Structure formats: C-alpha cells, structure tokens
Amino acid sequence: MREHVNVPPVHRAGNLFKNAKKYRVLLTAGAIVVSLLLLTGYTYWPRSPIALASGENMNRAGLYDSWKKGEVVVLVRHGERCDRSDNECLGPEDGITRNGSQVSAEVGRSLSQLGLAQTDILASPSTRTAQTAAALFGHAIAAEDWLFDCEKIDLAQIMAHKSSNRNLVLVTHSGCIGKLERQQGYPHADTSEYDSAVFISMDKHSKPVIRGLLNPQDWKHLAMKAGD
Structure with missing residues (x-):
C-alpha cells in the first residue's frame, strides 16, 4: 500500500x-x-563631557572669561596610584607613584599659568590626593573629609564651599567625578584619567553645569592658549 x-x-x-x-x-x-x-x-x-582642549571648546564654554571672574570649579583626579602600578612609589603604598607626582607637577604649572590669585584649593584627606595636591601646588593643601565620601557628594555640596568671585579647585577621586557626571546626564562616562579634570561653571539660569573635561596631556596646550 x-x-x-x-x-x-x-x-x-x-x-x-x-x-x-x-x-x-x-x-x-x-x-x-x-x-x-x-x-x-x-x-x-555624548558618552562623556566634551574635550575642552579640542578646537575652540574652552572659548565656546566661556571658561577663560569665567576663570578670570572667579566663577569656575575644577575637580582634579589624583595622580597614578601606587597600589595599581608597577612604577616606583613616591612614599606609602596607598599614595601615588613618582611618575604620577611628576605628571601632577606639570599639571600644576599649567594651572598656575591660568592664574591662582583668586582660587581656593581643597583636597580629599587620602594619601594619594594629599600627595597629588602637594605636587600640583608645591605645598600641603587643606583636607576636607567630604571630598572622600563619593557616595554622598553632589553639586549643591560643592557649590556651598565656593566663595563668590573665587575659583575652586578640588583634588578628589574618580568615584566623586563619576558621581557628578551621572548627576549631569553622563551615566556612561568613561572613568576619568589620572590628573584629568572636570570643569564646572554657572549657566544662564545660574545653575552649575559641567562644561567639559581636560586630560593631563592637554593641560600645557590649554595654558598656552590662555596666554594668547
């Protein structure tokens, strides 16, 4: 069948x-x-804040003029960590490397070219931020515990420590910088590099906003443009 x-x-x-x-x-x-x-x-x-050293971004953001008026906040990440590098330590293992100290010193020279006469400086109390701050500015910097507590840090807290007509430089940690970036609409921003910085100033509504970031290799170029 x-x-x-x-x-x-x-x-x-x-x-x-x-x-x-x-x-x-x-x-x-x-x-x-x-x-x-x-x-x-x-x-x-964009994934991360704009690169201020690119093109005319610094001028477009108005940061040179704002710096002269004492209207800028800069958060600088500490230098290269000793406990995460094979490079020689500057001192204790929880601090930065000698190489990191040299990079921080170069960044500090560029910052000084922008002018520090009307600038207040604070640092996290950790060994690595204290060493970075000393390399940046050539002397010990006042430590503030709140700059180490990255879980609680926010823009309102930062602006409460800024005096009128004076810039504010804060030496802190990538966790604190990342927290602020998320608050400002950059939830997927790349982790900040050692000695990199985020610049903040007020917008036309008098609200603090992140204007962009600067990596360590770009500081010298930026300071030269400031002198033009």
Missing part, C-alpha cells in the same frame, strides 16, 4: 513564502530603526 503524503495546496505555500518575506523585511526595518536611534542618542547625548 502506498503511503499517503499530504502536500499543501500551492496557494497556501505561496502565502507562507510571502509571510516569511514580510517578516524578514520587518526585521530589517526594525534593525535600521534601532541603529538610527542609537546613533542619534550618541550624537545628542
């Missing part, structure tokens, strides 16, 4: 083919839409 084989009608097979083709088209269209949304999001919501 022959085995009976069910063969779908031609019109039904055609419908299956059309549905499969339509499904592939929808998948392709969906992938394109998602890609465009991701691209648009990256364009309008």
